[in-house]
Amino acid sequence: MINSTHVSFFTLAAYFDTGTLRLFYFMMVMSLYIAIVIVNVFLIAVICMNRSLHEPMYLFLCSLFVNELYGSTGVFPFLLVQILSDVHTVSAPLCFLQIFCVHTYGAIEYLNLAIMSYDRYLAICFPLQYNTHMTSNKIATLIALTWLYPLLACIFIIYLNSHSELCGNIIYKVYCDSHSVVKLACSDTRLVNTYGLIASFGTIFGAFIFIIYTYMRIFKVCFSGSKQTRQKAVSTCTPHLASLLNFSVGASFELIQSRFNMNSLPNMMRIFLSLYWLTCQPLFSPVMYGLKMSKIRVIGKSLMSNVGF
Template identity: 40%
Template structure:
């Protein structure tokens, strides 16, 4: 700060700590993890796009979830890989803000898509006779449009409040940039940012999961009055979705509570592990659960691989 003005840092430092002691080993893990996530998610997306029999609401939502997994992985893995190779772990201010935007929209899209999927499950089980009438492809695309537009608009306001802040420090607590890590470096009062951040977190991590769990309460009530066969079918349809949302919600809540209230109370290694979980586990878990547990997708993936082998025979 000079003559009453603030100087915005050109670069920010990331807190890699003891991670650098085995950085080449971690580079291999990051490269393998990113490749695996891309392969699994793109395989499911390609299978759903290629086969018209899978152009139904359930599978369109799964494709959207896998696409978001590709987006989330690409927001995190490449940057981490590059910083692990560097001696000094610094990131430009513009690159940091870009990562902030990508990471937070990824989280918001994930919760929105899962909420839309919950509605799809609700209609499928609680109103099966009208399911094909209600959940038409135009309706699905409208729900997905809302799942992308609403979080984007909401976070854009949050993001604009962040980039207006002058920064007096340059040390990020994590191995990547997120909104709170940047806001805490500010030289001025951040009350407005805190209030609006609480509102965004309440909507994304509070209201959307609440809506999802409400739909499942309605589903379970219907299942209790139905036959054993209906209950088994409902469990088969709903269990992958519940696993995904509970895992993502747990990681997100831990992340918010940890770095907002007790950033120095837990060991560094545990803090790193929990902070990267939302970008490592869900993009891997979603295609595995849906691609391997849902018979229709699994069969189509096998057929796709067989066709590929046929087109490119070993003996020419």
């Protein structure tokens, strides 16, 4: 048995020789990362610099965009280095750091989407009591819990993984994740598997069930309400539902690949499905909200015109 404290590096075996296409893949990933950074930073600046957008919905959106930057930064620079590298290895500390970033990003994303659905639920179902329910203290508390709970939960996962006894150091992916490290363990993994299942249910599945509940209530009010109520619900809920669906599909791809043997799929397809939720969501969400929410779109255009674009 090899104790994980003696494993100095992990080998990422999912990479393949890209030959003359290496530079093309590098430029493609680099362009995607630059686009993600520009779009998310721009929308964060739009929300922060305009007091008219200092409302609960936009503050939750700002938290979502910050998480998009955080998650993509935890993956893209690493991918760029690996694409240009001939030896696809990663040091053990950096691997565990990436596990922390990837898992906290996913949990924070779902919790952000959950509190945004709660905000829409209050605004549509209880419009007269909305300001009473959604106070500044409550907003700060919800955002703080959205970030602190996943960060604290993932610290314990990293602790369990880093103290497991490992029988190898080969990870069949293009980045590090907790389940891949657990599969290398020689020791009893019941504790880390049980904790991981509980933590996942408490964040991803718990948030998803809560979102379904809030939208059932929203749809009930819309069907029985006025045309104006339905229009308000459609305009504010469409980008949220689209973002939720996109992220859920990507996370499902990753979950299926982690739990089942997908060797029948081409290697390039497995890599794409594995990276979808980490690469497409950080660009999809800000573009969707920027295009669909008129207030952000108008202020964004005004800001661009003021700086000469």
